[in-house]
Amino acid sequence: MDYEFHWNVVFQNMPQLLNGAFVTLHVSVLAMLLGVVIAILLAIAKMNNTKFFSQVATVWVEIARNTPALFQIYMAYFGLGAFGIHLSPYVAVLSALVFINAGYLTETFRGGFQSIPSTQYSASKSLGMTSIQTYRYIILPQMLRRIYHPMTNQFVWSILMSSLGILVGMSELSGTTQRLQSLSFRTLEFFIVAAVMYFVITKLVLFGSSLLARRLFKGEI
């Protein structure tokens, strides 16, 4: 192998890479938070008896889950651009990730909700609990345990998928890496370091998530 590694240029540009990593985390966290809020609404809509609401939710979920993330980002950036709505790369990627997160999490939430046996409601009722107390103390805590790990996975997925920002010129970790390697021609070095940074970020997220889970969920399940 003739390739000679030159790492210095990468380390000189470390502040820019770290800045890119920060943008990656930033967009993923925001996409997750907004996605969760919308998914709760969509899950409620999907279980609603009003046909209009459940159909809107179904269409959303089906498109989000059955088309490539790449298309969503193109649609948000170039597609809306064609109609005169010009989103910044950041907002375009954010909207696409929110759209997809919401789609996947809707099904996660709905499944979690339906997995609580109806006998838990009767038991709570028989003790004199109101509906609000039943949800607050019995249903939601059990539901949270069941959706916690799927939610963590979705978050990791968002972090990795935000790398598609490279396609619309976003300055997150991949976009920054792309720009720096094209200036220095140290393609391999930059992408290896970026990959390591993605790896570290997702591992830290998973580690933090399992620490939090141990604190939150002391019981079984």
Add this chain to the structure above:
Amino acid sequence: MISVQNVHKSFGDLEVLKGVSLDVKKGEVVSVIGGSGSGKSTLLYCINAIEPINKGKILVDDVDVHAKETNKDKLRQKLGMVFQQWNSFPHMTVLENAALAPRIVKKMSKEEAIEIAKKELEHVGLGDKFDVYPTKMSGGQQQRLAIARALAMKPDYMLLDEVTSALDPELVGEVLDTLRLLAEEGMTMICVTHEMGFARDVSDRVAYFHEGVIAEIGEARQVITDPQNPLTQKFLSKVR
């Protein structure tokens, strides 16, 4: 007193209760026996308003259970219920299971609620299980937890829905012993049960349910050992 007056209840087209009347006095233990689908369990669900009724009336201490103006959450505090599937709350310890309702429904202080919960858990023989999670316990232990959880609300009545039917045979005894203890202490109970020995020895009266009506009701020993209605005779000859 619990007074069930000519109650009818349907699920869709299926009429499950076809005019049931039953009075249970304070301190009395009434066992309800009968084949599956005869409406026994449904009656319990109607008494504490988990299921609505179609016709008739149910009074608990002269309060109309199904009247619109009745506060059902409040009423249920008087009526402890234990289910066939014990329904423990799996995300809470045994002690938390028993202390939750006194704390949030009766608004007791945490210390008070825990004290009552501990007392009731010791009462049913779970004094050494406070910090255990219910899923780590046997079915019999979980069912005793369900009994303690209901008792911690200091109910005036206990409704027991086939509490031993889902248990392994060797675990039935410990739960029946707990119920026997409650009966001796004077708790008013309606027990839907398949345990004929228990019905005979522990209850004051036994009601035999057949296709949504009470086909026979009388003194416990008499109904079990010397039934008058041919339907009761047929049923008892099959379960023995």
